[in-house]
Amino acid sequence: MRLVIRNDCDEVSVWIAHYVKERINQYKPTEARPFVLGLPSGSSPLLIFKHLIEFYKAGEISFKHVVTFNMDEYIGIPKNHKESYYTYTNTIFFKHVDMQKKNINLLNGNASNLEAECRRYERKIIRVGGIELFLCGVGPDGHFAFNEPGSSLKSRTRVKTLAYESIVANSRFFSGDISKVPKAALTVGVATVMEAREVCIIITGAHKSVALAKCIEEGVNHMWAISAIQMHAKALIVCDEDATLELHVKTVKYFKSIEQVHQLLIGKTNLGLQGELLVPEVTISKSPHEKGHQLFIRHLLDSVSVEGYFTEDEEDHSPILKKRRR
Ligand SMILES: N[C@@H]1[C@@H](O)[C@H](O)[C@@H](COP(=O)(O)O)O[C@@H]1O
Numbered sequence: 001m002r003l004v005i006r007n008d009c010d011e012v013s014v015w016i017a018h019y020v021k022e023r024i025n026q027y028k029p030t031e032a033r034p035f036v037l038g039l040p041s042g043s044s045p046l047l048i049f050k051h052l053i054e055f056y057k058a059g060e061i062s063f064k065h066v067v068t069f070n071m072d073e074y075i076g077i078p079k080n081h082k083e084s085y086y087t088y089t090n091t092i093f094f095k096h097v098d099m100q101k102k103n104i105n106l107l108n109g110n111a112s113n114l115e116a117e118c119r120r121y122e123r124k125i126i127r128v129g130g131i132e133l134f135l136c137g138v139g140p141d142g143h144f145a146f147n148e149p150g151s152s153l154k155s156r157t158r159v160k161t162l163a164y165e166s167i168v169a170n171s172r173f174f175s176g177d178i179s180k181v182p183k184a185a186l187t188v189g190v191a192t193v194m195e196a197r198e199v200c201i202i203i204t205g206a207h208k209s210v211a212l213a214k215c216i217e218e219g220v221n222h223m224w225a226i227s228a229i230q231m232h233a234k235a236l237i238v239c240d241e242d243a244t245l246e247l248h249v250k251t252v253k254y255f256k257s258i259e260q261v262h263q264l265l266i267g268k269t270n271l272g273l274q275g276e277l278l279v280p281e282v283t284i285s286k287s288p289h290e291k292g293h294q295l296f297i298r299h300l301l302d303s304v305s306v307e308g309y310f311t312e313d314e315e316d317h318s319p320i321l322k323k324r325r326r
Contacts, residue, residue: 002236002237002258003216005240009047010047011240019238020135024037025060036067037067037069037134038069038071038188038193041085044137050092052093053097062098063099064098066103068105069125070085070086070106071136071145072187076109076110078110079108086106105121118186119157130197131195131196137202139169140210141165141224142211142214142223142227145188146186149224153191153194154189199232199234201236204243206245209245209246213247214227215229
């Protein structure tokens with residue numbers, strides 16, 4: 001699991017948007033071999049979509065051969081309701097880029113046979129070759145999509161009754177009126193998301209800090225559905241400083257130091273805010289542990305040769321590295 005910590009929600013969004021752009025461009029999607037992207041709802045991806053639209057307008061990316069699967073949809077509100085996830089994603093993303101309509105997949109919360117609709121969705125994911133990258137938002141109780149606490153870790157796309165917390169949380173989109181919030185939804189399952197070849201989780205804000213701690217520092221537990229990510233072979237969590245509030249200081253330092261060394265080894269990446277070199281400042285602190293760490297970083301700065309530092313496996317995890325070597 002890779003944990004990337006940025007200062008705030010804006011930086012998290014810029015980072016992920018660049019990452020998605022890189023992944024798609026490296027993949028070189030075609031009609032016959034599209035890039036399949038899983039998409040979250042909620043507010044977490046808002047700025048990410050904004051940046052992706054900017055990249056598209058600047059000619060840095062095309063979504064022509066990108067196939068999307070939204071992760072969830074309310075049951076029983078009209079497709080064109082302003083809070084349906086269909087309208088939401090269309091308004092803030094699809095209609096601003098060159099997505100082909102046939103490549104956009106959403107669950108139909110008004111299908112006459114909801115069970116059949118869920119089976120259709122799962123079959124369609126398989127038919128396009130599986131999901132390459134699933135972007136996921138997380139609720140404060142650790143749910144993702146509508147996999148509420150207690151969801152089976154083997155669950156697949158299905159009808160789900162919403163937890164009271166989710167109804168309350170989502171009431172902000174329904175003028176604060178709980179009675180207007182749908183009480184059930186269609187959602188991809190925990191297993192559906194975990195079968196994606198890569199999962200990228202967005203966690204920002206102090207209100208999600210417990211969920212992040214449960215996800216990273218404790219065991220896999222269906223009461224914190226997002227903890228299932230520990231079983232994923234290629235998981236990336238991008239969070240802001242506020243979301244780390246409940247993590248142990250040691251955990252934060254550990255992941256930050258890994259990220260620092262990673263950035264050093266790959267040198268200049270396009271994942272910095274302005275494409276800047278993401279090299280940590282080298283200052284010698286008084287703590288013996290930190291001193292050792294800083295000296296190690298300094299040693300790397302002096303001696304690093306990118307070639308030879310990565311195993312094949314790690315190379316697979318780093319599209320940027322591949323690019324640099326070409
Ligand atoms: N069903 C949605 C999810 O798709 C979303 O990812 C999550 C977090 O929402 P937000 O990003 O607004 O915090 O909760 C909602 O209930």
